[in-house]
Amino acid sequence: MSNAHQEAIKQFLSLMETAEVLFNVGYPGLQNMHQGYPTEALVRFLKARDWNVQKAHKMLIDCLQWRIQNEIDNILAKPIIPTDLYRAVRDSQLVGLSGYSKEGLPVIAIGVGLSTYDKASVNYYVQSHIQMNEYRDRVVLPTATEKYGRHISTCLKVLDMTGLKLSALNQIKILTTISTIDDLNYPEKTQTYYIVNAPYIFSACWKVFLILCFLVLFS
The missing domain is CATH 3.40.525.10 (CRAL-TRIO lipid binding domain)
Incomplete structure (x- = not known):
């Protein structure tokens, strides 16, 4: 993984730490998304947005809100x-x-x-x-x-x-x-x-x- 990609992951992690406070997305169901591999989960969203940190961050926040609003963690x-x-x-x-x-x-x-x-x-x-x-x-x-x-x-x-x-x-x-x-x-x-x-x-x-x-x- 290139230095640019590693830096993007670092920035993304920092944004998510802030998001847990601002958006209250640090809910237990987050485990269902990353299954113990949170960094790898962030990489998926970064890849989906061509490693644009801001766009990937918005995508993940929207996803978490979608999961909460639709009670995805209880869907099974x-x-x-x-x-x-x-x-x-x-x-x-x-x-x-x-x-x-x-x-x-x-x-x-x-x-x-x-x-x-x-x-x-x-x-x-x-x-x-x-x-x-x-x-x-x-x-x-x-x-x-x-x-x-x-x-x-x-x-x-x-x-x-x-x-x-x-x-x-x-x-x-x-x-x-x-x-x-x-x-x-x-x-x-x-x-x-x-x-x-x-x-x-x-x-x-x-x-x-x-x-x-x-x-x-x-x-």
Whole structure:
């Protein structure tokens, strides 16, 4: 890590010490975020904001306030009920732990193509997603850290595009909501994404996307 990055971490730590007094964010739930590795947690927010200390600090304060306002630290104790509704949500939001990499990183499989997100309201899918994030951070990653004897704070995600159709565009609202939550409150938690079983429609859309990016950048 460069000297500039180390200095940024030092400044960030200083700001957070002040924040505990000014914003009263030194609450017990902070442990759920860093799991005993506070410096590494700060680095995630710094990376998410290109090592801009002020922006990373604001991002973290906003995240802590979001957790308090939405009682995120208690969300695992609030199951989706009744059971039939929970099962309907999980059956249409296909996400699960499929194993570990050679380096010990949890591998999360996501059935993008077959997830329909159409069995409940957006709020239930958001709740389910946050619960999976919290379970990953509080249980899966600490367990991997203990098992492999080194700090593991990220995972790998395999995006299975089997069954992907144009109708998936109807899910853009809920997927945008979930993505925004991850970007703002769970930054830098995925080390690598792998896309598998991509049908032609995905390849075609991806090529169009790349062409549009090229035109925007070089026009």
